[in-house]
Amino acid sequence: MVGIKIVEVKLHRIEVPLKNPFSTHLQTVEKRESILVEMISSDGEVGLGECVAFSTPWYTEETVQTCWDALVNWLIPLVMNEQFQHPAELTSLFVSIKGNKMAKSSLDLAAWDLYAKHCEKPLWQLINGVNPRVDAGVVLTGLIDDKMIKAVDEARKTGYKRVKLKIDKQMRPSDLKQLTATFKDILFFADANGLFTELGMDALKAFDYAGLALIEQPFGEDDWKLHSEATKSMATPIALDESIRSVHDVKRMIEMKAGSIIVLKPGRVGGMTASLKVIQLAADNKIPVWIGGMIEFGISKAHNLALASLAQLSLPGDFSHSTHFWREEPVKPEVVITEGSIELTQSNGIGVQLNKAVLEKYRIGYYRATDSSI
Ligand code: OSB
Ligand code: MG
Numbered sequence: 001m002v003g004i005k006i007v008e009v010k011l012h013r014i015e016v017p018l019k020n021p022f023s024t025h026l027q028t029v030e031k032r033e034s035i036l037v038e039m040i041s042s043d044g045e046v047g048l049g050e051c052v053a054f055s056t057p058w059y060t061e062e063t064v065q066t067c068w069d070a071l072v073n074w075l076i077p078l079v080m081n082e083q084f085q086h087p088a089e090l091t092s093l094f095v096s097i098k099g100n101k102m103a104k105s106s107l108d109l110a111a112w113d114l115y116a117k118h119c120e121k122p123l124w125q126l127i128n129g130v131n132p133r134v135d136a137g138v139v140l141t142g143l144i145d146d147k148m149i150k151a152v153d154e155a156r157k158t159g160y161k162r163v164k165l166k167i168d169k170q171m172r173p174s175d176l177k178q179l180t181a182t183f184k185d186i187l188f189f190a191d192a193n194g195l196f197t198e199l200g201m202d203a204l205k206a207f208d209y210a211g212l213a214l215i216e217q218p219f220g221e222d223d224w225k226l227h228s229e230a231t232k233s234m235a236t237p238i239a240l241d242e243s244i245r246s247v248h249d250v251k252r253m254i255e256m257k258a259g260s261i262i263v264l265k266p267g268r269v270g271g272m273t274a275s276l277k278v279i280q281l282a283a284d285n286k287i288p289v290w291i292g293g294m295i296e297f298g299i300s301k302a303h304n305l306a307l308a309s310l311a312q313l314s315l316p317g318d319f320s321h322s323t324h325f326w327r328e329e330p331v332k333p334e335v336v337i338t339e340g341s342i343e344l345t346q347s348n349g350i351g352v353q354l355n356k357a358v359l360e361k362y363r364i365g366y367y368r369a370t371d372s373s374i
Pocket of ligand 2: 191193216217241242263292
């Protein structure tokens with residue numbers, strides 16, 4: 001194949017209000033700011049990417065602003081006018097830049113979409129995905145009260161087979177146990193986002209009898225020993241989310257037996273190329289992987305769905321419908337759930353396009369680089 005030459009990159013910074021606040025013990029998110037990337041090749045094809053960093057560094061060190069700066073000052077100049085045969089080549093183009101994985105990921109994702117379009121294949125088929133439908137899973141935040149019971153029931157009626165809750169300081173294991181016993185047909189995940197670093201191992205162990213399919217990230221991202229202790233002493237599987245920032249972290253998790261399941265967030269490891277490596281290493285070691293969400297828009301979701309269609313991915317990820325978090329999606333078509341799953345695209349690439357009207361309504365910043373402007 002003749003190489004794909006990158007001649008233009010556009011960044012659209014958007015901010016969309018959430019329908020309901022997304023609350024964890026770390027932060028309450030009320031608006032989602034993001035950067036959507038258009039990467040244009042010399043033959044006029046467009047690849048789409050999305051940056052999943054948040055407005056402030058409450059979850060990861062990178063933020064929308066640090067990603068914007070990294071993209072404009074360093075990363076876009078490195079790819080501009082470059083020709084690639086395969087999107088994995090972007091990783092080599094970025095070697096001179098440390099970290100900034102979410103910024104790198106947004107370009108890596110766009111390059112994969114562009115590549116799949118050039119190959120005239122849906123991205124999920126190009127990466128050898130096998131499942132044409134991906135199971136949906138929703139995240140519900142808040143205390144376990146009547147409102148939550150109603151929300152779980154609504155989720156069940158929508159067809160979600162998996163519900164993920166956030167563990168809060170006020171959450172009692174007994175309330176959780178009652179909830180999981182009420183909805184026996186639902187698979188319950190509980191995400192601690194590191195809360196037990198503060199509450200301690202005994203407080204975590206009290207959740208071992210709550211009927212959970214897994215507990216996500218009980219301790220801080222560098223608390224490898226504590227995760228190892230929990231993995232060895234608890235019946236409920238421990239899944240690592242924040243701790244998995246690279247293939248090296250997966251190796252460390254395996255060596256230290258610091259968890260038995262991986263929550264893969266493509267943005268955090270640097271994109272599709274790195275995600276495929278994580279999935280391969282996990283499969284070689286028989287470690288289940290599922291794709292974690294970042295309250296993201298339809299571009300990142302589409303890349304995540306492509307990864308979720310791989311045979312190695314068995315557990316349902318954070319895949320809710322497009323209008324779960326906001327009223328309008330800046331891309332079309334929207335993610336829809338029918339009978340608990342999402343049908344993957346038959347179109348080339350990730351199969352979504354920018355919805356210009358919605359994009360313009362929420363756009364708060366714009367940048368365009370062309371071959372002559374760099
Ligand atoms: O820890 O999984 C997490 C959202 C923002 C930041 C961290 C996390 C989350 C989620 C996923 O729980 C929500 C989703 O996009 O469905
Ligand atoms: Mg998590």
